[in-house]
Amino acid sequence: QKEVEQNSGPLSVPEGAIASLNCTYSDRVSQSFFWYRQYSGKSPELIMSIYSNGDKEDGRFTAQLNKASQYVSLLIRDSQPSDSATYLCAVNPPNFGNEKLTFGTGTRLTIIP
Amino acid sequence: DVKVTQSSRYLVKRTGEKVFLECVQDMDHENMFWYRQDPGLGLRLIYFSYDVKMKEKGDIPEGYSVSREKKERFSLILESASTNQTSMYLCASSLRLAGVSSYEQYFGPGTRLTVT
Secondary structure, X not given: OOOEEEOOOOEEEEOOOOEEEEEEEOOOOOOEEEEEEEOOOXXXXXXXXXXXXXXXXXXOEEEEEEOOOOEXXXXXXXXXXXXXXXXXXXXXXXXXXXXXXXXXXXXXXXEEX | OOOEEEXXXXXXXXXXXXXXXXXXXXXXXXXXXXXEEEOOOEEEEEEXXXXXXXXXXXXXXXXXXXXXXXXXXXXXXXXXXOHHHXXXXXXXXXXXXXXXXOOOOEEOOOEEEEEO
16 A cells, blocks of 8 residues: 555546545554645645644645545635646655655646636 | 755766756755656655755665755765666755754755656
8 A cells, every 4th residue: 555645637627616636645643744736847836734633724725634534635726727737745754753755646637727 | 935946957968977966955954855756656755864964765765875065955966877767856855943844845946867
């Protein structure tokens, strides 16, 4: 089982709709979770961090964390063509002093005008 | 804003050459990382450093070495480039404050290396 799993997509969503991206992780005691956006040919850009169960909103983006079910999701409201990108989920393994992140392979999102 | 820069956006090298990729961050971050990214395999950690002259192997260190002589600079070295090292190389940094990391990593623009 992969440590961080994402549906590779592509996920196609009409402009103006809600895009829902999901990520599951294997280590139950992971504490820190991140969503990165990566445009084609560019480097990943951090868009959301979440550390506690529940929802965290930032503009059109909402991150949701459910530690009991070991999943984290990203909702994008009012999707725009500029949201078309690959979204990477990243998890910090729980080992003390471990600075590393484990990344999923990403979900490719396409917003259809 | 955190700024991470990498020495080259595109690089073409021949098999057997020694290759240096440099990364500089301007936010006084303690932690620096080198990844490679390949289609279908995602981001894989090569090496990371949590302090000057300190380094730790990541998941795929074979064929690579690193150097961190100054806090802001982290270099990746391919001792003898091979075609299977053709990839996108990404540098990242993160903050550690009072011994506690934020874990948020910020990436440079990447270097697309082609080894022929």
